[in-house]
Amino acid sequence: MTRIVAAPSRAAATPRAARRPLRRTLNTVLIYAVLIGIFIFAAFPLIWTFIISITDSNSVTTGHTVYDFPASLFPARITVANFFNVVRTYPAIEHAFFNSVIISGLSIVLTVIVSALAAYPLARNEFWGKAVIFGVIVATMVLPTETSFLVNMLSLAHLRQIPVIGPLLGIGSYLGVVLPTVSTAFGIFLMRQAFLSIPQSLLEAARIDGAREGQIFRGIMLPLSMPSMAALSIFTLVNTWNSYFWPSIALTGSQDKFPLAVEMLKLKGAFNDNIFNTAAGAMIMMIPILLLFLFAQRFFMRGLEGATK
Numbered sequence: 001m002t003r004i005v006a007a008p009s010r011a012a013a014t015p016r017a018a019r020r021p022l023r024r025t026l027n028t029v030l031i032y033a034v035l036i037g038i039f040i041f042a043a044f045p046l047i048w049t050f051i052i053s054i055t056d057s058n059s060v061t062t063g064h065t066v067y068d069f070p071a072s073l074f075p076a077r078i079t080v081a082n083f084f085n086v087v088r089t090y091p092a093i094e095h096a097f098f099n100s101v102i103i104s105g106l107s108i109v110l111t112v113i114v115s116a117l118a119a120y121p122l123a124r125n126e127f128w129g130k131a132v133i134f135g136v137i138v139a140t141m142v143l144p145t146e147t148s149f150l151v152n153m154l155s156l157a158h159l160r161q162i163p164v165i166g167p168l169l170g171i172g173s174y175l176g177v178v179l180p181t182v183s184t185a186f187g188i189f190l191m192r193q194a195f196l197s198i199p200q201s202l203l204e205a206a207r208i209d210g211a212r213e214g215q216i217f218r219g220i221m222l223p224l225s226m227p228s229m230a231a232l233s234i235f236t237l238v239n240t241w242n243s244y245f246w247p248s249i250a251l252t253g254s255q256d257k258f259p260l261a262v263e264m265l266k267l268k269g270a271f272n273d274n275i276f277n278t279a280a281g282a283m284i285m286m287i288p289i290l291l292l293f294l295f296a297q298r299f300f301m302r303g304l305e306g307a308t309k
Contacts, residue, residue, distance in 0.1 A: 046286070047073070052279035054078050082280035086267065089277070093284070095256070096263035099174075100241055103259055106178045107240040108233045115187030115232060116225070120217055122188070123195035124203065134192070141185040149246065152180040156250065172254035177247050181240070187232050194228035195221055234296055241289055260285050 056077035087093060121127070122134050153171070160170025169175050198221060206216050222229070244261045251257050267274075267281045 049279050049282050049286075051075065052276060053082055053283045054080060055082075055276060057082070057274070057276045082276045083284065085274075086277050086281045086284065090263070090266060090281075092258075092266075093260065093263055093281070096258055096260045097284075099257055100259040100261070102174055103177055103247070104237050104240045106174060107181060108236050110178060110182040111184060111187050111236045112229050112232055114182045115184065115191045116217075116222065116229070118183070118188045119191035119195055120221060123192045124221075137185050137188055141189075145181075145246070148180065149249070152246075153249065155180070172251055172257070174257060177250045180250075181246070184236075186235065190228055190232050190235075191225065194225040198224050230296060234293060237292070238289060241285075 051073050055075040056079045058077070122130060156169075156171045156176045158170075159176070160166045160172075162169070167173060169179065202220055203216055206220060211219070241259075242261055243259075244265070247259050248262045251262075264281050264285055267278045
């Protein structure tokens with residue numbers, strides 16, 4: 001006897017199939033809602049600061065500023081006079097801007113060089129204790145930078161006493177601010193991961209052709225790791241540009257070399273509470289970093305992708 005099994009009806013399968021697009025749509029909506037919430041949470045301080053910086057201080061009582069009740073993100077009168085007031089009232093800010101450029105530039109160049117030189121043997125050479133050394137370097141990432149301030153200050157104080165080179169490397173010098181910060185665990189880790197992503201066959205072919213390790217490093221490793229070097233440069237720039245505590249103590253006695261982050265504190269003192277000028281000064285400090293990040297975002301993302309391979 002032939003047994004006939006009835007196929008499930010299309011009507012019974014339709015509700016389950018119809019629920020799948022609905023569930024997918026709900027998941028997409030939920031993901032976008034979370035991302036939008038994170039964006040608002042992260043961007044609101046920047047937007048708020050920008051609104052304050054372009055608000056006319058004489059319109060505070062009009063009910064159309066962030067300081068009136070009810071608050072508003074749309075000021076009644078918009079002005080750029082706050083930016084000119086900052087530059088006119090605190091002329092040292094212009095010099096501090098160039099100090100920040102010098103300190104950040106030195107930090108970027110030296111950090112990339114030191115990180116690349118330290119990461120290359122950890123990525124491509126085999127020697128005893130390599131895993132232990134790399135583990136110790138990575139472990140230092142959990143330590144706050146403040147733990148090394150005392151040791152660095154003592155080292156700079158001793159360097160200051162050396163004839164000729166002391167004023168160039170000790171307390172109160174640009175290099176005194178930069179040198180203790182150029183060897184970072186994150187930079188070494190990032191460059192090591194970038195070097196590991198380069199095929200070993202390229203290095204072997206170069207060695208067969210008679211290339212030395214220095215030639216391989218300069219001609220193969222560095223050019224192929226440019227995205228990671230760009231990402232490391234951006235990270236270093238942001239950290240150095242926003243650094244306040246270390247430059248303020250490392251440049252003791254040399255206030256003419258204070259960077260922008262240190263000079264910005266003068267915008268708000270015990271007898272000076274012009275929040276509009278303070279916000280304008282904060283925007284002056286943030287705008288260069290934001291513009292640079294927007295232009296270098298492609299290299300930044302490519303560098304992070306190479307570091308996670």
